[in-house]
Amino acid sequence: MTAHAHQTQPRRSDATRAAILRAARERFAADGYERATIRAIAADARIDPSMVMRYYGSKEGLFAAAAEFDLRLPDLAAVPPRQRGEALIRHFLTRWEGDETLVALLRAASTNPGAAERMRGIFADQLTATVATFGTDPTTTARRAGLVASQILGLAFTRYIVRLPPMVDVEPEELVSWIAPTLQRYLTGLAEN
Amino acid sequence: MTAHAHQTQPRRSDATRAAILRAARERFAADGYERATIRAIAADARIDPSMVMRYYGSKEGLFAAAAEFDLRLPDLAAVPPRQRGEALIRHFLTRWEGDETLVALLRAASTNPGAAERMRGIFADQLTATVATFGTDPTTTARRAGLVASQILGLAFTRYIVRLPPMVDVEPEELVSWIAPTLQRYLTGLAEN
DNA sequence: GACCAATGCCAACACTCGTTGGCAAACGCT
């Protein structure tokens, strides 16, 4: 095996690829997996639908590329233990408002098995790994991560997907003050109650 | 206007209608709104797709009929104030496990505007009405109901839709012990924190 | 300037979808 550079050289079509990806994220976030058509995405990106196929292989391939996502969880072990809940909800709120990829993934996860699988990966692996660094009883780590995910995803679902009026109108700072204690208890509270 | 009986007399096709509705709920719950095809629903009910149209008018009409749902919230004002969170989560868990209508509604709400609207109605109206009977500051009622909805729907989303392993495996009783305090605080906790 | 790969568009295929209209059989009523 020869030594070869892993960084692919820039292609002339990179701008097109990026435009497709941007349009795809928008459409998937707004309409979900099945209602977001390749034709509509291509129209948004001002190119031909066949280009999407050439560059991403299939609709599933396009979604896989568009739903690439990293939670970028901060190193919570470095945060004072009693402030970890607040740090978590703050991080998620900013992450969510600034990147529609998560909304796309969340919408699609309801109906698309691949999207659900990816969602499981993100929230089980990344979140569990973080919780595991806290030194609580290892047998409860997965459960704690799951509970945190349930509140985080429930917040996102009601605020960005279903758009429940009280959850849409409430100020982020007030959300933090309500939800931080919940996450804090899920992270560090006693297991039996 | 003559006096007429409002109770429609039983029709010969009632069995067929019920079979369609049952199959529809199953399909909508398993596949979501757009992947659940009328043809598949009709096949499950062992009738012709055109019958679905005759009895329910359209796919949207069928979904509206299949997603008819009442939370049947108990009279929480009669429950001791400190046990209302536990009573709530218990009620929702049993309601959810026993009726796939809610799962159908939840799945469809991600991509279908009508389903989202109905979800808003159910969780805003019914839940808010219940919270309003508790005598807390009326200006916080909607927010409290929204927060409760966020945790309840987050639980359902992770357990029944995305199927996060830790949330699927955990025993209902342990879910109650973890989530009851959360709902309790959302219902009766101080507003500013 | 000649070659060749990369980029883009057009037209079409094969399929599935919701939906419709017509026709046959079964039923209920007098």
Added chain:
DNA sequence: AGCGTTTGCCAACGAGTGTTGGCATTGGTC
């Protein structure tokens, strides 16, 4: 028994889908 209504199925339409192959054009390389 005879009639009208109800129930059910069949065949088809029109629209929209993901996907494919071919062809013109552009760009870089020797």
